[in-house]
Amino acid sequence: MHEYVGSIHLHTLASDGNADFDEVAHLASQAGLEFVIATDHNILVTGKDGWYGALLLLVGEEVHDEERQPEANHYLALDIKVEVAQHAKDAQAVIDAVNAQGGFGFLAHPFEHSTPFSRKPEIDWVDWQVKGYAGLEIWNYMSEFKAYLPNLPQAFFLAYFPGVAMRGPFPETLRKWDELLRERRVAAIGGTDVHATVYTLGPLKRAIHSYGHCFRTVRTHILSPQPFNGELEHDRDLVYEALKGGHAFVAYDLIGDSRGFRFVARSGNHEAIMGEEIALAGEAEFEVVSPLPALLRLMHQGQVVAQKRGKSLRYRAKEKGAYRVEAYRRYLLRPRGWVFTNPIYIT
Ligand SMILES: [Zn+2]
Numbered sequence: 001m002h003e004y005v006g007s008i009h010l011h012t013l014a015s016d017g018n019a020d021f022d023e024v025a026h027l028a029s030q031a032g033l034e035f036v037i038a039t040d041h042n043i044l045v046t047g048k049d050g051w052y053g054a055l056l057l058l059v060g061e062e063v064h065d066e067e068r069q070p071e072a073n074h075y076l077a078l079d080i081k082v083e084v085a086q087h088a089k090d091a092q093a094v095i096d097a098v099n100a101q102g103g104f105g106f107l108a109h110p111f112e113h114s115t116p117f118s119r120k121p122e123i124d125w126v127d128w129q130v131k132g133y134a135g136l137e138i139w140n141y142m143s144e145f146k147a148y149l150p151n152l153p154q155a156f157f158l159a160y161f162p163g164v165a166m167r168g169p170f171p172e173t174l175r176k177w178d179e180l181l182r183e184r185r186v187a188a189i190g191g192t193d194v195h196a197t198v199y200t201l202g203p204l205k206r207a208i209h210s211y212g213h214c215f216r217t218v219r220t221h222i223l224s225p226q227p228f229n230g231e232l233e234h235d236r237d238l239v240y241e242a243l244k245g246g247h248a249f250v251a252y253d254l255i256g257d258s259r260g261f262r263f264v265a266r267s268g269n270h271e272a273i274m275g276e277e278i279a280l281a282g283e284a285e286f287e288v289v290s291p292l293p294a295l296l297r298l299m300h301q302g303q304v305v306a307q308k309r310g311k312s313l314r315y316r317a318k319e320k321g322a323y324r325v326e327a328y329r330r331y332l333l334r335p336r337g338w339v340f341t342n343p344i345y346i347t
Pocket residue numbers: 062074108109123
């Protein structure tokens with residue numbers, strides 16, 4: 001398997017971000033990323049997908065109904081060729097329009113929290129009856145940051161030291177994901193939602209948060225059976241296949257480089273990676289391997305079924321269903337969410 005590290009869900013000057021595509025690609029390369037997926041609000045920018053040096057830049061669209069109050073239901077539409085914002089009034093119609101052109105998508109920042117100070121509205125997903133989406137954005141870096149701004153002094157402090165605040169995906173997002181996983185396959189991605197909006201306070205001026213910073217935080221690592229070959233169409237397909245199929249994990253790489261983290265299941269001669277399924281057959285065994293010591297937790301239907309500190313964990317599956325791994329590392333005096341894998345499905 002070939003692992004590639006990317007940043008998903010970012011905004012450019014085409015909507016309310018603060019950099020053009022060339023700058024985004026340059027900053028992503030500098031941060032050590034191999035791919036990025038830009039998703040501007042209600043616009044599909046065409047002609048920008050491509051290799052920018054060693055960085056693969058792909059373009060999707062973040063769709064929402066601009067007239068809806070309160071604002072809700074942001075959908076990340078990927079692998080589309082035609083804009084879908086005209087369907088924004090109806091979340092199901094957006095999902096259907098994306099699927100009809102061979103694309104797929106994720107419910108963005110499904111649960112948000114705001115504070116009186118941040119005054120940013122909570123933009124949740126509310127239409128949970130929709131069908132046909134690939135999965136959830138389980139961790140949105142800017143959503144999480146927005147939740148931790150109680151007052152001006154603390155906001156000011158966290159603008160410079162965001163790592164003090166960030167802890168992991170919101171528990172209700174993980175709970176909802178586990179609930180959905182009882183019924184069907186649901187893939188997960190992590191996003192930054194970087195806009196790099198510049199705020200001023202007296203003589204101080206700061207982008208909250210810069211592209212360079214965000215690209216080093218919540219990343220999505222994909223696993224691909226084939227390597228990139230430098231051809232846009234081929235490599236774009238590999239990224240999208242991995243994301244759609246859940247052959248990926250979400251990691252907060254600022255607190256430890258998670259490259260090499262693996263979660264597999266074996267049964268007889270078969271091996272399944274994240275996003276795949278494997279038969280229980282009385283002998284399916286999971287293996288988790290981490291490049292760095294961490295608290296490793298194997299989750300099944302919202303419960304911890306195995307837990308261990310270290311760099312590996314093994315567990316023999318006893319029941320069917322979706323199993324996923326969470327890993328936590330200590331950083332700035334407390335354990336923080338580090339790696340959240342896609343599930344392996346025991347059938
Ligand atoms: Zn959004």
